[in-house]
Amino acid sequence: MKRPGRAGLVCCLVFVAGTAHGAERILSYHSDIEIHVDGSMTVVETIRVRAEGANIRRGIYRDFPTDYKDGFGNRYRVEFRLLGVTRDGRQETWRSEQIGNGVRIYVGRDDVFLDPSNYEYALRYRTDRQLGFFEDHDELYWNATGNGWAFPVDVASAVVTLPEAVPPETIGIVGYTGPFGARARNAEAAVHEGRAWIETTRPLRPGEGLTLVATWPKGYITAPTRGQRLGWLLADNRGLLIALAGMALILAYLSLSWSRYGRDPPPGVIFPQYEPPENYSPASARFVREMGYDDRTFAAAVVNLAVKGYVEIRASDGDYALSRKDGGGTPLAPGERVLLSQLFTSGPVIELDDANHKIIGGARRAHRRALKVNYEKIYFLTNTPLLIPAIAVAVGVVGAIALTGGMTPATIVVVGLTVLAIGVFYFLMKAATPRGRELMDRLEGFRLYLDVAERGDLNLRNPPERTPELFERYLPFALALGVEQAWAEQFADVFARLGRSGQGYQPAWYHGDFNPSRIGHFSSSVGKSLTRAIAASATPPGSSSGSGGGGFSGGGGGGGGGGGW
Incomplete structure (x- = not known):
């Protein structure tokens, strides 16, 4: 929760500054995140904006990512269910549409245009599969604001509420600010009355965001079983x-x-x-x-032709050449006759190298066909x-x-x-x-x-x-x-x-x-x-943790961004 005194002063100053300058901006962006024992979360985002009729004419829109990639490149789809939207404490009209990696919520009506003023929007939604379960701890690695906003954010804050059974002294929280991938820590964080609190210490420019990492001991939040993880993997992919x-x-x-x-x-x-x-x-x-058929089949046939006197083998430094001989009338098997006739179509000598790959490859195929005709299906x-x-x-x-x-x-x-x-x-x-x-x-x-x-x-x-x-x-x-x-x-x-x-x-x-x-x-x-x-x-030539210093702005679940319409 926000610290008394300072938070109120910041909001007053922001309100005055936003009114004086007359620029569309987010005056304050606050997330209340409640983590349930079953691992699901209820989030209330309270977004105070200054509207001047430039981009924010009917209201705002908010993008929520629901489709991610795990460390192995598999799809990972989280639940997102919008429970309600208010503007200045009253129910507000909204509609949703699918976007590339999630859902976009439009807040407002097509036929109602806002007067230049400050407005406070509250979006309440439920989501799950956002927590990380590691060997020595559990954590929430959460992009509280998203890095896709077209407006500057004067102040961003978040409060993480865990089940009462979690000892307050075991809860940790750190934050990262800046554009996607930045590791700046322009934020104050503390644990107060069992709640983890974080707030930026400087305004966020368009495209910048606040990401938090809250940690606590294992055993207080129900981790998914292997069967559940497998079911999710198959359902998502x-x-x-x-x-x-x-x-x-x-x-x-x-x-x-x-x-x-x-x-x-x-x-x-x-x-x-x-x-x-x-x-x-x-x-x-x-x-x-x-x-x-394989190359050794061919080699055995060549050596047998040599032993019978039909071929002479010459070897020099690993290179081989075959010379045709008369054979003296020694009988040949049908496959050997085909091979002998095909090997020496270009002359009485052939070298076994790439230059003769067509001849040797053709002889090999002819030999294989002859053996196939005489032995396959019979033996x-x-x-x-x-x-x-x-x-x-x-x-x-x-x-x-x-x-x-x-x-x-x-x-x-x-x-x-x-x-x-x-x-x-x-x-x-x-x-x-x-x-x-x-x-x-x-x-x-x-x-x-x-x-x-x-x-x-x-x-x-x-x-x-x-x-x-x-x-x-x-x-x-x-x-x-x-x-x-x-x-x-x-x-x-x-x-x-x-x-x-x-x-x-x-x-x-x-x-x-x-x-x-x-x-x-x-x-x-x-x-x-x-x-x-x-x-x-015969061949022609030819998923990570955000704690321990591994986090950054824009990492983890949540995120997205928004703008005016």
Whole structure:
């Protein structure tokens, strides 16, 4: 409450000054703020103005913000309910209209014009969701006047009344004055008889305001529960609600579809296999095992063409080039024939670099199509059509959100997670057929031999003799199955013996850095480096607290402004 004596003197001086100068202004702006136990507030704003018929002709208008953004960019909508308006103690006509971030109250009548004089308006309203609940205290961070007034304010003041149970000595109050963002403290504040009082010590210019921060201990005002906060979040952000509902629907549909169509047949008993399944190339083995095409599929096919004598690989400082050879009539798989014909359309040599991305990309696509024709739907199903309803719902959700204007950061996150889920189910929906499951089991048995035979983890009976020819024959399969280094390391002793006997080993199909004593490194390097080179060459170049010094003028709830009409 205002201190006796001084407040009355200020009002008298303001009245005299306002009358003498004859300028439209706010003579005094006082807010009585009562905070209830349930967290709601009743506010009475008493605004004394000097009207000269310039801007204040019929009355005043007051803007009340109701829509805010929280610290995460989500909408935060507070309640505002006008309970009554008076002018000089008598009920006054008013009307409201929606504005960008709240509501505007026009006080007065269209057909009644005011005589030049001083008028006192009182606006009584109720609002909620204005309080801050923190770990060690609760607070009201409140812009008492708003910073949007077109008139100067001679004096602004406010009184905050808390429930009687709050000990007066635990209440704190500070104030900030000036334009939006200013941290000046041209105000006096005190707690008197359990009420927090604040008053400016200098007039406020147009665009300036008074913001207060009142604090008290926790436990006296009922804080909202997590359920209430979640309900408010969804109610204020319809776009988020739509996004969550859409995500739930899409996930339910995709989960049901996967359960019905995306489950693989159970694997059979896996036994080590000394040979790959007959009539399957390394590329086709990987295509079926991965239920799709990737750069390693391409690399395995290239290495197999090299081992068969149709391609020579040259490596220098990480760069690769392929040369066409005759192959001596060695049979080729259908996909290999397509790949070989597409790789060398421009000549007998091709470098794996950006300059040849069209040729290499075209060869890659042709190879993929050939494998798809021969193996997809026979050995596995992609079930891609099952994703179409989910994609359609996702598009509809985004459209609905756009129509509501609710594309907040949280909504974007939910939409992004939904798109990610559809992408994950794109892979999960793939399912092997019984024939494909049988082939995958045989490939797993062969991979077991390529990977762990050297370590003695398996009790192998009559394994094939390790020779350079065996190493080269199965190296493309090891590359396709991802165990090229383990396969090569099994032959380290073989190549070491050849070296000691003077019979050095050098693959006829590979020209580059080669050291038989590091055969594991060679195989791993060829697999990874060639895969990277293929991938590169196939692509064209190309909410805060106001206490503790963190407040400022214009911050917190309340605010707005006003003018005359």
